[in-house]
Amino acid sequence: MAPHLEALNHISPDSGHPTVLHPNFNPRIKDWVPPDPLRKAFTPPQDRAFFADPSKKALLSVATAIPLTENIGTLLTGIQLSQLTPTQKDELALLVAERGVVFFRDQDLTTDSQVSFFSHYGILDKHPAQKDVKHVTIKGSSTDWRKDSAYTPWPLAGWHADTSFEINPPSYAMLRMEEHPPVGGDTAWVSGYGLYDALSPAYKTLFEGLHAVHTSRLQYETILDLWGVGPNRPPIDTHHPAVRTHPVTGLKSWNVNEGFVTGFAELKKAESDKLLDFANFHIHSADDNLVRWKWEVGSVAMWDNRVTCHRVIPGKYAPGSRRGVRTTVFGEKREYCFVWWCGELC
Numbered sequence: 488m489a490p491h492l493e494a495l496n497h498i499s500p501d502s503g504h505p506t507v508l509h510p511n512f513n514p515r516i517k518d519w520v521p522p523d524p525l526r527k528a529f530t531p532p533q534d535r536a537f538f539a540d541p542s543k544k545a546l547l548s549v550a551t552a553i554p555l556t557e558n559i560g561t562l563l564t565g566i567q568l569s570q571l572t573p574t575q576k577d578e579l580a581l582l583v584a585e586r587g588v589v590f591f592r593d594q595d596l597t598t599d600s601q602v603s604f605f606s607h608y609g610i611l612d613k614h615p616a617q618k619d620v621k622h623v624t625i626k627g628s629s630t631d632w633r634k635d636s637a638y639t640p641w642p643l644a645g646w647h648a649d650t651s652f653e654i655n656p657p658s659y660a661m662l663r664m665e666e667h668p669p670v671g672g673d674t675a676w677v678s679g680y681g682l683y684d685a686l687s688p689a690y691k692t693l694f695e696g697l698h699a700v701h702t703s704r705l706q707y708e709t710i711l712d713l714w715g716v717g718p719n720r721p722p723i724d725t726h727h728p729a730v731r732t733h734p735v736t737g738l739k740s741w742n743v744n745e746g747f748v749t750g751f752a753e754l755k756k757a758e759s760d761k762l763l764d765f766a767n768f769h770i771h772s773a774d775d776n777l778v779r780w781k782w783e784v785g786s787v788a789m790w791d792n793r794v795t796c797h798r799v800i801p802g803k804y805a806p807g808s809r810r811g812v813r814t815t816v817f818g819e820k821r822e823y824c825f826v827w828w829c830g831e832l833c
């Protein structure tokens with residue numbers, strides 16, 4: 488320890504990571520006062536997949552399931568989501584929990600009916616930058632992310648699980664594409680089950696003993712520049728288990744992502760940095776646990792945000808030509824998590 492350092496006044500306890508603003512950052516963020524308070528942990532309604540018949544006969548008697556890879560991703564054809572019964576919706580949740588992500592083409596959902604459909608799965612979440620109460624608009628990016636990373640501390644194009652820094656991160660998520668370029672803008676998902684299974688026994692033991700520091704601070708500092716909107720809530724650090732067990736499938740899943748994890752709570756800085764390098768390499772080299780989806784207008788993806796990471800593949804398509812509507816619901820709090828926040832943007 489170096490007790491004379493002013494930086495010690497700006498460190499997230501236990502994580503050891505500084506909380507000062509990036510020096511190149513948009514000064515408007517310094518004056519921004521988030522309108523909403525921080526959230527508290529709560530117990531959401533029980534996961535709908537618990538209510539599903541494991542054979543999924545109600546759903547699979549009307550839909551055709553086409554696995555897109557061995558380990559992640561299934562295309563369901565022959566159905567309209569808007570027509571599913573509650574029983575079929577529960578079975579869809581189980582399929583998503585098992586396969587990580589399930590895809591659909593040519594869906595007739597609207598924003599309102601998507602919100603209604605997704606409300607079956609729990610309490611609708613609200614992204615920190617989301618102004619609408621029930622959904623968030625997702626766009627693409629055609630800027631050079633390798634160059635952009637010189638100006639922002641947040642890995643813009645990085646692999647992530649949506650808002651994994653929350654105390655109750657989303658369980659299920661759905662994205663429906665309303666506008667899309669003919670080529671470019673694909674999204675890829677990686678299986679957390681597969682990432683865990685791919686580790687050696689020694690690394691499995693190592694990661695199972697660690698908590699990953701998930702932070703919204705880097706996104707918080709970037710969001711005003713990137714999306715032009717001030718974040719709703721103050722930044723937060725949350726320590727989630729680096730390996731977690733899915734409540735329904737009982738399978739262990741990797742719970743580290745490039746977009747929001749800045750280190751490991753139990754490690755010294757040098758150890759943490761090197762292990763995070765490995766973690767990011769592990770995700771980026773996971774071709775055997777990856778599915779890449781080409782969007783069309785009317786395409787829908789529903790994924791389990793607890794056991795997958797995803798990223799939009801950066802491209803050169805026309806800015807503004809990609810627009811989707813995303814809905815998420817709150818998941819359960821992780822087995823153990825520690826929360827720290829900086830209400831005064833220190």
Ligand SMILES: [Fe+2]
Pocket residue numbers: 647648649797
């Ligand atoms: Fe995302």
